[in-house]
Amino acid sequence: MDAVSKTSPATAKLSVGEQSWDLPVLSGTIGPDVIDIGKLYGQTGMFTYDPGFTSTASCESQITYIDGDAGVLLYRGYPIEQLAENGDFLETCYLLLYGELPTAAQKADFDYRVTRHTMVHEQMSRFFHGFRRDAHPMAVMVASVGALSAFYHDSTDISDPQQRMIASIRMIAKMPTLAAMAYKYNIGQPFVYPQNDLDYASNFLRMCFSVPCEEYKANPILSRAIDRIFILHADHEQNASTSTVRLAGSSGANPFACVAAGIACLWGPAHGGANEAALKMLGEIGSVDRIPEFIKRAKDKNDPFRLMGFGHRVYKNYDPRAKIMQRTCHEVLGELGIKDDPLLDIAVELERIALQDEYFIERKLYPNIDFYSGITLRALGFPTSMFTVLFALARAVGWIGQWKEMIEDPGQRIGRPRQLYTGAAQRDYVPIARRK
Numbered sequence: 001m002d003a004v005s006k007t008s009p010a011t012a013k014l015s016v017g018e019q020s021w022d023l024p025v026l027s028g029t030i031g032p033d034v035i036d037i038g039k040l041y042g043q044t045g046m047f048t049y050d051p052g053f054t055s056t057a058s059c060e061s062q063i064t065y066i067d068g069d070a071g072v073l074l075y076r077g078y079p080i081e082q083l084a085e086n087g088d089f090l091e092t093c094y095l096l097l098y099g100e101l102p103t104a105a106q107k108a109d110f111d112y113r114v115t116r117h118t119m120v121h122e123q124m125s126r127f128f129h130g131f132r133r134d135a136h137p138m139a140v141m142v143a144s145v146g147a148l149s150a151f152y153h154d155s156t157d158i159s160d161p162q163q164r165m166i167a168s169i170r171m172i173a174k175m176p177t178l179a180a181m182a183y184k185y186n187i188g189q190p191f192v193y194p195q196n197d198l199d200y201a202s203n204f205l206r207m208c209f210s211v212p213c214e215e216y217k218a219n220p221i222l223s224r225a226i227d228r229i230f231i232l233h234a235d236h237e238q239n240a241s242t243s244t245v246r247l248a249g250s251s252g253a254n255p256f257a258c259v260a261a262g263i264a265c266l267w268g269p270a271h272g273g274a275n276e277a278a279l280k281m282l283g284e285i286g287s288v289d290r291i292p293e294f295i296k297r298a299k300d301k302n303d304p305f306r307l308m309g310f311g312h313r314v315y316k317n318y319d320p321r322a323k324i325m326q327r328t329c330h331e332v333l334g335e336l337g338i339k340d341d342p343l344l345d346i347a348v349e350l351e352r353i354a355l356q357d358e359y360f361i362e363r364k365l366y367p368n369i370d371f372y373s374g375i376t377l378r379a380l381g382f383p384t385s386m387f388t389v390l391f392a393l394a395r396a397v398g399w400i401g402q403w404k405e406m407i408e409d410p411g412q413r414i415g416r417p418r419q420l421y422t423g424a425a426q427r428d429y430v431p432i433a434r435r436k
């Protein structure tokens with residue numbers, strides 16, 4: 001990727017004591033300008049300090065744009081609502097990887113290529129059998145995705161564009177197979193091979209929920225719902241796991257190893273694990289009449305309780321994905337004939353009350369994607385331990401797309417943050433007999 005940012009006529013001035021420096025300002029297509037501090041250390045002998053990277057752009061990217069104040073999410077310029085409404089997940093994958101929506105012929109070719117890579121090496125199934133049955137499926141995913149690099153040596157040369165693309169296709173194609181295997185292994189059922197005449201989502205649901213002794217019929221409404229959930233999770237610019245993938249990849253590590261690092265990062269409850277926490281919280285609330293008690297607790301600074309599925313580092317408005325997720329949730333429950341899900345009733349009422357409450361309004365706390373996704377995934381038949389696995393499955397395309405973009409950036413260098421050192425100053429070694 002060639003840099004397309006433009007140097008703005010404006011400059012930023014940094015003054016420290018008597019000295020001052022002019023720093024270039026760069027403009028992207030949309031979004032805030034950035035102050036280019038790449039030469040700051042050379043010029044000033046100082047680093048910048050930004051733990052948690054709240055004000056730091058770590059790269060230039062053309063893939064995903066978020067306007068957190070307006071509640072906007074664009075993949076390659078297209079609003080998430082339009083993609084989720086009109087397209088399918090593989091179309092979104094194509095868009096994220098290639099930058100443009102596919103023509104009909106390109107789409108058919110892409111679907112064919114992904115479908116023909118869905119099987120995993122047969123030896124992988126024996127690799128799975130080394131795990132304890134009660135292993136968390138995320139532990140299995142970290143290991144099995146990392147292990148792909150031991151099986152597909154012909155797509156680990158990151159300097160070869162063709163191998164990079166094959167690795168990307170393999171990643172998208174094999175994630176559902178590995179995720180379903182992690183689930184089947186955990187519940188003690190036989191692995192189900194992919195079936196190539198099914199669409200991506202139906203194939204995944206079949207690999208999870210069919211058994212060899214019964215016919216499985218895909219339900220198009222449920223397949224569409226899971227496909228839409230995958231679209232919503234496909235990418236989210238430089239979040240923690242994506243930044244992890246980029247940092248791992250910046251050293252030249254192979255793509256499977258980098259995505260395994262991303263999965264490890266996603267596993268944490270502050271990132272991919274929040275939908276599980278939101279579902280648990282709705283269960284704890286238990287009934288609509290207990291909502292005020294929990295709202296009160298969420299507002300109490302002496303109580304560590306927070307409304308899970310509410311608030312977001314970037315969105316200070318309604319998360320656009322949460323609206324689509326809410327609709328999908330109603331569709332899934334309707335299709336499954338679940339007329340009264342007490343957790344959904346609690347969620348709807350909790351959202352209504354919170355959105356009228358000064359505390360949440362002032363702090364711009366709105367439901368995020370995780371608020372309704374747990375209820376939906378549970379209704380689809382997934383145990384909570386699989387929620388983050390589904391997130392990883394969908395995010396794999398974002399990770400690999402961002403990794404590819406980074407490798408193809410001619411200015412790419414190893415990522416190496418600096419630090420503000422506050423440890424001991426230099427001192428001399430003391431032999432053990434003389435230590436107190």
Ligand code: ACO
Pocket residue numbers: 270271272274298299305306307308309310311312313314363365368369370
């Ligand atoms: N419930 C109650 N109060 C909240 C909540 C919440 N869910 N979220 C934020 N606040 C309050 C904070 O207490 C703080 O109040 P104060 O200004 O009076 O001190 C204010 O809102 C700002 O909160 P921060 O923690 O500074 O916001 P930050 O951007 O760092 O955190 C986060 C964002 C971590 C998502 C937070 O909103 C949260 O913990 N939410 C619940 C967990 C969750 O749903 N995570 C999913 C994120 S989406 C994803 O990863 C896919």
